[in-house]
Amino acid sequence: MGLSRAEQFFTKEERERIQQTTKDVECCTIGEVVVMVVDRSDDYLDGEVIGSVVLGSLLSLIISALFLHSSLWFFVPLAFLLFFPFRLILRKYHPLRTAFLSARRRERAVRHRAIRAFHEKGLTRTKERTGVLFFISILEHKVWVLADKGIHEKIGQDTLNKFAAQVSKGIADGRACDALCDAIKEAGQLLATHFPIRPDDTDELPNGLMIE
Structure with missing residues (x-):
């Protein structure tokens, strides 16, 4: 059986780069960043x-x-x-x-799938409620960025939406890995400002790319 589109979306080298970028960001903040790629958000x-x-x-x-x-x-x-x-x-x-469904229907499906992943992957269970999810759904060409309560109160959804738009444009331009890593770094700078690293901080979530 062949690899899924999500498994082929980033090369091995790009996955390693995304993982290292996430690690570097989390060295300066108690925030937890997770990247997830899925083939599609719904069976439609x-x-x-x-x-x-x-x-x-x-x-x-x-x-x-x-x-x-x-x-x-x-x-x-x-x-x-x-x-x-x-x-x-x-x-x-x-x-x-x-093709027979509205853009609103597809967008709603991606949003719901991203929210589900946020809960399933443990981003709501970090000690300080500082989980951030970069969610990419390939079929719909959509990106959602979600944050837990602690971060959302400081940064807001508008800023998270800008990160999502930045990654979406990068994917459309054929530079998905660059755009994603840049967005993670920029998010990391905000996290480091509002939620700086502490001596007792532990890495609560995986840094590697999650694929479904």
Whole structure:
């Protein structure tokens, strides 16, 4: 079985660079930075159903118009029958599913998946509530940056959104690793200002790239 898109998104050297950047940042702050990459944030079963209905109906309409005298008696059962092969096709190709869904639906899916990952990966369980998650969802071309309560009160979501936009632009420009490392460093500078390192600090979360 081949590697997933998330596993191939960064090279081995880039993963090591991201890990080292995270380590360097955490040497100056009690904050915990985690980077996670996923293939997609949702299975989009609604897109599969909607797409199958639309494509099945469209092809049925064309066939009925060209060969069956636009008969409704043929159009309806044919559209029903065509629904199933199109659903099999859409089940295999996730990008096609999202084409039938709104940008708002995709963005909401990424936000919910990022929030879920934030909880599942333990970012809410740091001692000082200072976890930061850089979340990249490949299918949707979306990046979310989330922070726990301690950091959020000092930095705010607007600043986190700027980091997300910075990484998104880097991905679009073909320099994902550079953009991500730069954003981590900039976030680290803010963390070091508001949450400087202490003698009793421990590394509570993994520094390596998380992939699902």
